[in-house]
Amino acid sequence: MNLLIALRAARGWVSRRTLMSAIDGYQDLDDTAFDRKFSRDKELLRHMGITIATRAEHDAYSDVGETGYRISTDDYAMGDVDLTPSEAAAVAVAARFWSDTELSESSAQALTKLRALGLELDDDAPGLGFGPGAASKLGNANFATALHHINAREAVGFKYHKPGQSPRKVRLEPYALLSRGDRVYLVGNDLDRDAERTFRLTRIEGRLGRLGGREAGDYEIPADFVPQVSLNASTEMAVVDEAVLTIAAHRADPLRRRAVSVDGATHIVEYSDAATLAAEIVGYGDAVTVTGPEELVRAVDRRRQVIAEALERLGGRNVLSA
Structure with a gap:
C-alpha cells in the first residue's frame, strides 16, 4: 500500500534510490x-x-541516471462499467465457474473490483440457462x-474412458474448451486417429x-475450425442425461x-x-x-x-400361457 501511495502521489518518475529511502519496509534493505x-x-x-x-529516461522530477517507476492515471484508473442484469449475472456465474480452478484468485479479485464500482453481481438472474450449482459442476480439476x-x-496426453469401452491413451492437439449445459468438452486433433x-x-x-517430445506452438488451429459446429457433430453429444438405476445382483448385465x-x-x-432406454429397462422386468x-421414470x-x-x-x- 505504501508503494502504491508513493507512486500515485509522485509528479513524475520515481527512482529506485528514492523508493529505498522513503518507503517503510524498503529502508535498510540491501540491493x-x-x-x-x-x-x-x-x-x-x-x-x-x-x-x-x-523507464530508463527521466523528466525533471526524477533522479538522473537511475531507472524510474510510476503509476499513471491510465495505469490506475478503471473506466465506467455498465452491465445489464443478465451480463452481471453472467460475470458472477463465470467467477463461480473458475472458483475451483487455478484461476480462482484472479476471478475473486475481478468480482471485488466490480462490486467496488457498485455493481450487483447475482448469478441467479433468469435467462442464463444455469440451474443451482451448475457453475460448480462445470469446474473441473483439468479445466x-x-x-x-x-x-x-x-x-x-491423457487417458480417456468412454462408457462401454476400454480406456485408451489419447494424444491431442487441443483447439478449444466448450460447454453445453453443465458439461465441458475438449476439442482438438486426435493424433492417433488423425481426425478432429x-x-x-x-x-x-x-x-x-x-x-x-513436442514444443509449444508447434501446431496451428485450422482456419475453418468452428467450435459449435464441431461440438454439435461430435458423437460425445449423443449423451444428454444420466439414469439412476437400481439393478438387482447378477441381472441386467448389459445395463450393468x-x-x-x-x-x-x-x-x-x-x-x-428416454423412450429407447425405457423400452430396454422394461425388458428386464423387476x-x-x-x-x-x-x-425416464x-x-x-x-x-x-x-x-x-x-x-x-x-x-x-391367457396370452402368456398360450
Whole structure:
C-alpha cells in the first residue's frame, strides 16, 4: 500500500534510490533484498490490476541516471462499467465457474473490483440457462490445465474412458474448451486417429499433461475450425442425461456393463433417448428400478402401461400361457 501511495502521489518518475529511502519496509534493505521485495510488491499490484511503468529516461522530477517507476492515471484508473442484469449475472456465474480452478484468485479479485464500482453481481438472474450449482459442476480439476495448454498451443496426453469401452491413451492437439449445459468438452486433433475429436472432460482419468517430445506452438488451429459446429457433430453429444438405476445382483448385465459409476446396487447409466432406454429397462422386468430422472421414470411407466393395455387386448394373462 505504501508503494502504491508513493507512486500515485509522485509528479513524475520515481527512482529506485528514492523508493529505498522513503518507503517503510524498503529502508535498510540491501540491493538484493530490495529487488526481491519490490518484485513481490509489483506482482501483487499487477494481480490487483495496477501496472507499474518502468523507464530508463527521466523528466525533471526524477533522479538522473537511475531507472524510474510510476503509476499513471491510465495505469490506475478503471473506466465506467455498465452491465445489464443478465451480463452481471453472467460475470458472477463465470467467477463461480473458475472458483475451483487455478484461476480462482484472479476471478475473486475481478468480482471485488466490480462490486467496488457498485455493481450487483447475482448469478441467479433468469435467462442464463444455469440451474443451482451448475457453475460448480462445470469446474473441473483439468479445466485450467487444459485451458493453459490451449493458450500455449501445447499438445497434451491423457487417458480417456468412454462408457462401454476400454480406456485408451489419447494424444491431442487441443483447439478449444466448450460447454453445453453443465458439461465441458475438449476439442482438438486426435493424433492417433488423425481426425478432429471431442472429449468430455469428466471422462478423463487422472490428470492431463503436456505431451513429451513436442514444443509449444508447434501446431496451428485450422482456419475453418468452428467450435459449435464441431461440438454439435461430435458423437460425445449423443449423451444428454444420466439414469439412476437400481439393478438387482447378477441381472441386467448389459445395463450393468454400461454404468459410468456404481455405488452398491445403484448404477449411473448415460443415455440420449428416454423412450429407447425405457423400452430396454422394461425388458428386464423387476430386475431394474428407475430412481431418476423424472422424465425416464415417466417413460418407463408409460411403456409398462402400453404393454399392459396390449396384453389386455390380446386376452390378458391367457396370452402368456398360450
